Amino acid sequence: MSTLSVSNITDGTDTVETGYVVNGSAKAWVHANASAAPLNSLNVSSGLDNGVGDYTYTYTAALTLSYYSSQANVHVSSSAAYTCNTNAQTTTTITLGTYRSDQIARSDRENLFAVFGDLA
């Protein structure tokens, strides 16, 4: 693999430091099936099926603090409404809950997340 080593990126008008781009990229992400099996991912070592609609993913490279940004969602092919919450996050794991739209009953669903923050 070739490595492009530059300090700045420009479109001819605006210039940003490369560090902004690298630091702003997702540090971990997954698209997993309803049994926590990752279908595609980055920086994830395993998925954990804790029970109905209850999933934990463990990072390979940890985040430095547990206060980071996580975006979670469900993938559904029907018009039925479901939601996905981040129920817990640490520097090494994230736990998602997938629910019917009433936010009470858990439901097994394909689930996705992306994490933005600083690596340890």
Next chain:
Amino acid sequence: MTHGHLWDRLAEAKSRLAPVQSKYRVLFENPEDLDAPAAVLVPDPNWMAAALAGGVLPPIDTYQRDRGVADGQLKEHPYASPIGAMTEEEAIEYLVMKDIPPQIWRDYKGNRSVLKIVPVELIPSDRSFRNAWKINQEMEMAA
């Protein structure tokens, strides 16, 4: 350091290696909450590809030492030199020690089996009673 940060190696490995679907799953129960259903750990295919290829993942003992490092403090595993290739069985053992609490795989001394490595075919596809799954105490170990 010529080996760089672990995250950079993971990103590079993902671009180079085909994902590997493991033929194993790890079932475990929390001995302090035996009413909870059994959990099923699924190895990530990109992680497994990196484990089998070698030159990407850090030694497992770096993760174990990092359990005692407070958030925000320098951790060892992202900067450690990578280890060589593992077999799939070795990779599963590594993953158990990395991703499952030591209270389950190291400290539990009871008679009940609270952790088993099984072929993926032994995991039920019918999830109707998912929250009632328990480890079959008669089931043979797969690895």
